[in-house]
């Protein structure tokens with residue numbers, strides 16, 4: 001017996017009313033893109049399921065890929081039969097006997113989407129269950145906590161039999177919630193913040209600030225590599241690299257040392273907001289976590305946030321560092337984040353930054369410089385890279401160094 005389909009279930013999308021069709025269409029597109037190197041497979045959708053018709057394509061790699069697509073609650077290898085009771089019984093038995101079932105318990109869970117099917121759910125459970133029981137040795141029924149649950153979905157066009165559910169990542173399909181700008185440093189936190197916002201269906205453009213010659217090509221490459229890993233989850237297509245040296249040097253000259261950090265963050269936010277405005281995004285995402293460092297006290301965030309009324313999304317705000325690290329390991333950004341390259345902020349970090357900055361003071365210090373022009377210059381000089389999920393030649397080179 002060979003499974004001929006993968007049956008995909010969505011969780012939350014099913015409750016999204018009018019948007020439902022848009023969500024399912026987008027999820028279908030995202031799946032097609034992810035498995036486009038299996039040319040014989042065909043993705044089909046119905047009102048509440050997506051099916052991949054395998055046409056002989058292997059499933060191991062496909063299963064791994066499906067596990068990282070947002071919007072998939074669970075999926076199963078499935079056997080498609082006609083909706084004739086004898087065919088269903090035969091198919092269910094064949095699928096069941098593929099499993100290591102001896103000494104185990106089982107049950108059948110039937111679902112009748114086609115209400116014209118002659119047996120009701122209980123009768124179908126019984127018919128399929130007794131057929132399996134008669135033809136298999138050393139097996140018992142347990143309807144409460146079975147080791148194996150055979151699901152039979154009877155639909156108008158066909159019946160699908162599945163034996164094992166594989167959990168997906170959940171969330172909403174990439175590209176269904178709008179566009180945001182992710183402030184992506186080379187650290188551990190911001191890639192995790194990017195991942196979590198993509199999980200809710202957001203499309204992301206990443207914005208990175210770099211300060212040559214204080215930060216070098218390797219720090220830039222590190223951020224490119226992080227962005228490449230994040231594309232695996234769908235909604236990241238562009239990386240904006242902002243030249244930040246001039247602004248940082250101006251701040252060093254103009255602003256008292258204990259306020260440079262706050263002022264730097266304010267400028268970063270203003271630039272990101274301008275890039276967002278030009279790219280028609282609706283919010284900004286950061287990797288801030290309350291109280292983690294001086295710039296992330298509530299007072300600091302208040303003083304930084306003052307430069308814009310654009311919504312700022314902070315997915316990590318209440319997380320402890322170990323929780324963030326755990327996610328970064330799961331999504332494969334951790335090992336890139338810990339490469340020892342300088343970030344523009346680490347270099348200019350003051351020894352005693354203000355943890356309770358005053359907005360009036362920082363605004364006063366900034367008022368002596370025409371930052372509007374410097375911001376425009378930085379935005380105009382921003383390099384925009386298209387992120388395609390492919391490993392670049394230079395990535396390989398850097399990987400080999402470690």
Ligand code: ATP
Nearest residue numbers: 183184185187188189190207208209286287288295
């Ligand atoms: P991360 O691990 O994400 O670097 P962090 O704990 O080091 O965060 P900060 O350095 O205070 O914290 O940065 C707070 C947030 O500001 C980051 O999560 C990121 O969103 C943004 N940020 C910091 N540095 C940069 C940068 N060079 N380019 C783009 N965004 C940045």
Ligand code: MG
Nearest residue numbers: 185186187343
């Ligand atoms: Mg950082």
